[in-house]
Amino acid sequence: MTATFVCDANQRGRIFPHYWEHTVGSGRAAMALREDWRRQMRRAHDELGFRHVRFHGLLDDDMSILTGEGEWEVYSFFNADSIFDFLLSIGMQPFVELGFMPTSLASGDKTVFHYRGNVTAPKDMGKWTLLIEKLLRHFLERYGIDEVRQWFFEVWNEPDLKWFGGGSQAEYFEFYAATARAVKSVDPSLRVGGPATSANAWIADFVAYCRRTGAPVDFITTHHYPTDAFGKPGDDTVTQLSLSPRSVLRDQAAKAKQEVEGLPLYYTEWCTSSNPRDGLHDEPYASSFVVKTLMEATGIVDGYSYWTFSDIFEENYFPSMPFHGGFGLLTIYGIAKPAYRAFQLMRGLGTELLKAEGAHATVDCWIVRGKNELAVVVTNFVAPRHAIATESVRVELRGARSPIDAKLTCIDADHANPKALWLEMGSPEYPTREQIAALCRRSELAPMPIECESTRDGLVLALDLPPYGVAVASLRFAPEVNA
16 A cells, blocks of 8 residues: 655745754763774764764773872863864864763772773762862863853763662762752853753653752753663563554653753663664664654754764774674764764755655655755654565645756665675675775765656655665755746
C-alpha cells in the first residue's frame, strides 16, 4: 500500500528552529588538544552548523588545571585556554561541563572510563568552589564578560548513576547549589544549570529544590537514549531497541518539557543507543533515526546535543577499526557516516514547518519551507526486529507551483553508506590512504533529478523508500513577482 501524504503548500507554517545545531558532544577535554580532533570539529561546524561543543573531563588531572595540595598547589589554565581559543577561532563556543574532580580535591579514588576521571565528591566544598571561581574569573579576564555570558555551565555529568559518583539525590542537589552559587559569585549574568542526569531523571525534583532553596538555575539539562530502561539487565542493544516505542525520545522530551516549569531544556546527550560499540551507529539505521527524531522534537527542546561528533573518543579504549560502532558522526579517519549526512541534510532545510496529513506504520513525512523553496523530508524507520520494507511514497503539494529545479537526495543502503564499501574491501582494520579516499567518496551525498507531476491541484512527488532510508526532495521555485 502506498504511503500518501498531503500538504497545503500555501498554508502558514510554524517556526522550525535548527535547535539541534546548538550543541554537539565530544568525549573528553584532552581530546580537543589533538590536531585531528580539531580538524574534524572545524568540519562539523562548517558543514553541519554546530555552535557549541560539550565534553567531559575539563577538570581532570590530564588537563592540569589544578595539581598538588597545600604549598604544592598549582593552577594552570593553559590547556583549557588552548581548547577554548581554538573553539572561538572557528566560530564555536563551549558548553562547559564542570567535572570531573581533580585528584587533589577528591574525597576518594573511584574513577570512570579508560582515562580514569575521578568521580568522587570534593573532600572540601570550599576548595571546590574556589576552583570554580578561579577558573571562571580567568575566563572573564581572557575572553571578557560579553563572550563568557553566552556560554553554558553545567554541573557534573549523570550524578544519578553509580559510574559517575552515584551519591544520593540530596547530595547532588547540595553540590549543585554550592557550585551554581560559585558561578554566580563571579558574575550574576553567567548561565548555570543541571541536573545533567541520565534518562530524564530528577528533573521535577531538581526544579522544585531550586525553587524552594533559591539555588540559581538558568536552564535544565538531561540525557536520553532509546535504550534507556527497556528490556532486562544484560539484554543486548538490539533487544533493548526492539522494545522501545517508535517515537520514544519525542515522548520522553515532551514529558520533561512539562517538568521544567518554563526553563530552557537542553538534552546534552542523545544518540541511536547508549552502546559505544553499536554497529547501528555506522549504518543507515542511524540516519533515519536522527532525521525522524529531530523532526519530531521540534518545538519541545531548546538544544539537542548529539553524542558525539567524532569517533576520536576513548571512554573504554581508543579504537583502530574505521567502523567499530562508535558514537561519532565521523570515523577516526574523518569518513562521514550516514548520520553525519543526515545532519547535513537537516542543515540545508528552511525555517518554516508545514503541516502534512497522512499516516503509515514506518514512513513519516514533513514539509519545510525556505526562501523560494520547499523540502519534502521522508523517512522509513522502525525499531529493530519489527517489520519494515521498501515503501512507495506519494506526496501531494496542493497549491504548489511548478519548480524550476527539483533534486532528490537519499541516504540508505545504496547511498552515502561507506560501511558497505568497507565490508566489500574485506573490513581492513588499517585502511590505506587510497581506501580511505574511496570510502570518503562513497560517503558523499549525491543529489539526483526527481520528476514532479503537475496536477490541477498542485504537484505530486512519487518515490520508493528502502528500509531505514532518508529522502529529501528539494524543490526550488522562481521568485514571485508582486503585481
